[in-house]
Amino acid sequence: MYDIKPKTFDLKSVNGISARQLDEHYKLYVGYVTNLNKIWNTPYIPSNYTDSNPTYSKMRSLKLGETYSLNGVKLHQLYFQNMTGGNNTASGPLLKAIIDQFSSYDNFISYLTNVGLSMRGWAILSIDSIDNRFHIIGSDLHDTGAVWLSYPLLVMDVYEHAYFMDFGADRKKYISTFIKNINWKVLNNRFAKYVSALQITNMKRYNKYPFELPY
Numbered sequence: 001m002y003d004i005k006p007k008t009f010d011l012k013s014v015n016g017i018s019a020r021q022l023d024e025h026y027k028l029y030v031g032y033v034t035n036l037n038k039i040w041n042t043p044y045i046p047s048n049y050t051d052s053n054p055t056y057s058k059m060r061s062l063k064l065g066e067t068y069s070l071n072g073v074k075l076h077q078l079y080f081q082n083m084t085g086g087n088n089t090a091s092g093p094l095l096k097a098i099i100d101q102f103s104s105y106d107n108f109i110s111y112l113t114n115v116g117l118s119m120r121g122w123a124i125l126s127i128d129s130i131d132n133r134f135h136i137i138g139s140d141l142h143d144t145g146a147v148w149l150s151y152p153l154l155v156m157d158v159y160e161h162a163y164f165m166d167f168g169a170d171r172k173k174y175i176s177t178f179i180k181n182i183n184w185k186v187l188n189n190r191f192a193k194y195v196s197a198l199q200i201t202n203m204k205r206y207n208k209y210p211f212e213l214p215y
């Protein structure tokens with residue numbers, strides 16, 4: 001029996017985005033949790049799925065709902081977590097690594113902003129296991145553009161539901177407000193976990209061909 005509970009976030013610490021906007025957004029996240037529990041509690045009964053096909057079928061609906069709600073849960077948790085907490089100064093090993101790769105902090109923010117302006121769902125700074133480098137991934141939906149074995153470090157929601165109540169169509173203003181609320185302590189913790197996991201993986205599985213840690 002799946003009974004995943006929504007996480008709670010101290011959204012009172014967010015500056016420049018109203019409580020009403022954040023509350024309504026949080027309700028959407030809770031809805032994804034509810035639907036994920038429903039989907040994962042659906043028993044597999046073969047006789048219910050005799051119509052399976054890639055156009056319209058019960059299994060197709062179940063699988064599309066599963067990836068949409070599962071990614072919806074994960075991405076919103078990462079988003080709310082990395083925009084709360086009040087530690088809003090870019091700093092730490094992650095900032096140094098970002099500057100190494102993107103030339104400057106301003107260049108990174110410019111790139112992130114333009115990805116955010118260009119997508120309909122998400123802009124995500126991730127580090128990819130294939131090259132251990134940063135990539136800013138653009139996604140139109142929770143389950144569109146998702147990249148396997150790519151570790152998200154900074155998650156920015158650019159769905160209209162994230163900002164329209166406060167900012168209308170001025171997405172650029174929302175993005176700049178969001179950026180001011182980034183909790184770099186959270187980001188640095190995520191980065192440290194990735195580097196730590198990479199070191200363990202290298203020792204156990206790739207000792208013949210060790211990857212060079214990029215940072």
Ligand SMILES: [Fe+2]
Nearest residue numbers: 157159161162
């Ligand atoms: Fe959202």
